[in-house]
Amino acid sequence: MGNLTVSTSPHIRSAVTTQMVMRDVLIALAPATVAAVVLFGLRALLLIAVSVATCVLGEFLFHLICKKQQTIGDLSAAVTGVILALNLNTQVTVWQMIVGALFAIIVVKCFFGGIGCNFANPAATARVFLAISFAQVGAQVPTVYTDLVAGATPLGNLATGSELPSLVDMLIGNRGGSMGETCVIAILLGFVYLVVRRVIKWQVPTVFVATVFVLSWIFTKDIHMALYYVLSGGLLFGAVFMATDYVTTPIRTSGRMIFALGCGILTVLIRFFGSYPEGVSFAILIMNILSPYIDKLTAKVPFGGKRK
Amino acid sequence: MSGLLGNLRIPHRKNTASMPAVKLNPTGDILLPMSQHIGAPATPVVKAGDSVKVGQKIAEANGPVSSPIYASVSGKVLKIEPYLRPNGQTVDAIRIAPDGEMTPAEEIVPPEIVDMESFLLAIRESGIVGLGGAGFPASVKLAAQKNGKIDTVILNGSECEPYITSDTRAMIDGAEWIYKGVLLLKQHLGIEKYIIGVEDNKPECIRKMKEVFASAEGVEVVTLPSKYPQGAEKVIIYNTTKRVVPEGKLPADVGVLVVNVSSVLTLAQYIETGMPLVSRVVTVDGDAIKNPQNVEVPIGTSAQELIAFCGGFVNEEDVGKVLYGGPMMGACLATLAEPVLKTTGAILAFTKKTSKMQEPTACIHCGRCVSACPLDLDPTTFSAALAYGDKEQRVQILQDAHIGLCMECGCCSYVCPAKRPLVQNNRLGKAEVRDYLAHQATLKK
Numbered sequence A: 001m002g003n004l005t006v007s008t009s010p011h012i013r014s015a016v017t018t019q020m021v022m023r024d025v026l027i028a029l030a031p032a033t034v035a036a037v038v039l040f041g042l043r044a045l046l047l048i049a050v051s052v053a054t055c056v057l058g059e060f061l062f063h064l065i066c067k068k069q070q071t072i073g074d075l076s077a078a079v080t081g082v083i084l085a086l087n088l089n090t091q092v093t094v095w096q097m098i099v100g101a102l103f104a105i106i107v108v109k110c111f112f113g114g115i116g117c118n119f120a121n122p123a124a125t126a127r128v129f130l131a132i133s134f135a136q137v138g139a140q141v142p143t144v145y146t147d148l149v150a151g152a153t154p155l156g157n158l159a160t161g162s163e164l165p166s167l168v169d170m171l172i173g174n175r176g177g178s179m180g181e182t183c184v185i186a187i188l189l190g191f192v193y194l195v196v197r198r199v200i201k202w203q204v205p206t207v208f209v210a211t212v213f214v215l216s217w218i219f220t221k222d223i224h225m226a227l228y229y230v231l232s233g234g235l236l237f238g239a240v241f242m243a244t245d246y247v248t249t250p251i252r253t254s255g256r257m258i259f260a261l262g263c264g265i266l267t268v269l270i271r272f273f274g275s276y277p278e279g280v281s282f283a284i285l286i287m288n289i290l291s292p293y294i295d296k297l298t299a300k301v302p303f304g305g306k307r308k
Numbered sequence B: 001m002s003g004l005l006g007n008l009r010i011p012h013r014k015n016t017a018s019m020p021a022v023k024l025n026p027t028g029d030i031l032l033p034m035s036q037h038i039g040a041p042a043t044p045v046v047k048a049g050d051s052v053k054v055g056q057k058i059a060e061a062n063g064p065v066s067s068p069i070y071a072s073v074s075g076k077v078l079k080i081e082p083y084l085r086p087n088g089q090t091v092d093a094i095r096i097a098p099d100g101e102m103t104p105a106e107e108i109v110p111p112e113i114v115d116m117e118s119f120l121l122a123i124r125e126s127g128i129v130g131l132g133g134a135g136f137p138a139s140v141k142l143a144a145q146k147n148g149k150i151d152t153v154i155l156n157g158s159e160c161e162p163y164i165t166s167d168t169r170a171m172i173d174g175a176e177w178i179y180k181g182v183l184l185l186k187q188h189l190g191i192e193k194y195i196i197g198v199e200d201n202k203p204e205c206i207r208k209m210k211e212v213f214a215s216a217e218g219v220e221v222v223t224l225p226s227k228y229p230q231g232a233e234k235v236i237i238y239n240t241t242k243r244v245v246p247e248g249k250l251p252a253d254v255g256v257l258v259v260n261v262s263s264v265l266t267l268a269q270y271i272e273t274g275m276p277l278v279s280r281v282v283t284v285d286g287d288a289i290k291n292p293q294n295v296e297v298p299i300g301t302s303a304q305e306l307i308a309f310c311g312g313f314v315n316e317e318d319v320g321k322v323l324y325g326g327p328m329m330g331a332c333l334a335t336l337a338e339p340v341l342k343t344t345g346a347i348l349a350f351t352k353k354t355s356k357m358q359e360p361t362a363c364i365h366c367g368r369c370v371s372a373c374p375l376d377l378d379p380t381t382f383s384a385a386l387a388y389g390d391k392e393q394r395v396q397i398l399q400d401a402h403i404g405l406c407m408e409c410g411c412c413s414y415v416c417p418a419k420r421p422l423v424q425n426n427r428l429g430k431a432e433v434r435d436y437l438a439h440q441a442t443l444k445k
């Protein structure tokens, strides 16, 4: 008999690994990905593939150059790639896609220390980055941020008052917008999967969406319009896949619900009072920055602990 | 949350639940360390060459927080040798060569009990410690009753660690003794209320306990969910009485005493027969053990002999870890020469594959550890604090986050998808705070 292994307790661990969590997120993103290809054609597939490849390769090369242990196996880079692509529309060029993906993975994730260390959601940040830079760069590429173009999405329509797509079209995604955000059914499938697999708590997206619904209702005094506000833009996609990112949101469920509430309020404020018709990515980004403070706010006095 | 503490689902693996303990009569050396409890080591009262019999006192308790030690076999004292405890302390240990006769000592007579004082003395003389693994001498816990502070006794029959079924067997095979034990406590301590807490994955125990206590007044059998860690002291106290033991206080401060069902059984046997704690039931299990079973074994028997009694290993070459205790909180053995102690409820042996732990990766801030902690602690804060360069700052953060409350139950490490060594970090953090406070105290002097 060889030497006995000596290690500290506990000696059993749950089967769940980081890789499994990320794989579940990829599976949850699959319906939205398929819907994107069906609705927007093979160009969507190309862009998603470019985004994922750039993210994974970018992280791989960064770690290679910095002589850090490789982490692409945990699949988080692939998740970022898919989410980023699904956040953009098909008019984005391939090189813009590459720039956006590199920004997300290198600047937002790797520079801050890699998985678990970034304070902002890479995909949300890259989307905002692309919107700002290319809107300012020139009018010839105004379509990167779909919502900037009046009439391109229902949100634009709401802002300009032109005709709205039917609710059925909204559900199946037969409307303009980012690749992954239009098909409501696909997003809901992903949501249910994530909840069933206990990757996310249902409360977080629900609070986000409910906040937007209620506030839109109050502002428009029209429940029908409020429904459109919920179903259009990147709200559902952002609420399910971005506001639930572990790394950049508070650690306790209570904190995450405050986070979601904040996201909802900010989204509505930006949509109604900001110069952009869409505010989900901005809202998530701002709340990302506030997350550490929410964590402090929601720190619990432990069981039997003395209040300090 | 269901309003109860403890929410972790872990595999139960109570493979040996239906197996009454089989007796082992050791042939190999018996090694009895002078400290198998929290507190001062006992003082040997025998020397090399002495003949001893089962139940003969071979070491005297040393001060109030201590416990006497009895010969667990008949035979000859070979020598008194140094023994290294897992906590790093070196104590004396008495090595006995058994003669195989198991002759009981003539001095065995039931203790004379006239009042609470003599009852507490009897408990102390019984050699019972631990009442649940920590090894706190039973008499010390019960002494709180001298000033009448305790109104409720909780009999801990939750046995929440996977694999272990020694308490399960105690409740099934020794139900009558547990009943007698409760009557004795009632009679001599004047405590009226008794709660027997059992997890719902042991229906036979619940049925048996309800049966023997059917007509007993003030005794309630409470079914607990089989969610880890139901058996942790603070958890079972809250889940059965809704009382909260504040930080830095003892259960007695909120009027409760928690005793393990097996301890009550041993106590009843001692008071009726005079035979002190000399043997115990150990669950031997794990995927590296050939014939998993419950064994009643004299204390001091080596792990080696106990495992051999259970058919040995499935494959000698494929043994990764051998544990004393359960997989959530148990400790690894470095050698099989280790003796069974008063506090050893199980010996588990795992194959290399089962023993293998995954390498930790970066924390993804998923919050699973926080949700899993039965006490609402945030283990990520503890781990993060250890990274601070400044010692004062480290200690400050650790204390602000109430690290002292951590009971090292293992829930946080268990659920972590990044396989972070959270409990290990908590231990480091606790040690750091302890050292710092001790240092401050010496500075003051």
Ligand code: SF4
Pocket: B372, B373, B374, B375, B376, B377, B378, B379, B405, B406, B407, B408, B409, B410, B411, B412, B413, B422, B423, B426
């Ligand atoms: S080991 Fe400590 S921090 Fe971890 S779950 Fe148990 S009590 Fe909480």
Ligand code: SF4
Pocket: B362, B363, B364, B365, B366, B367, B368, B369, B370, B380, B412, B415, B416, B417, B418, B419, B420, B422
């Ligand atoms: S469970 Fe592990 S990965 Fe999740 S927050 Fe806790 S330490 Fe981090």
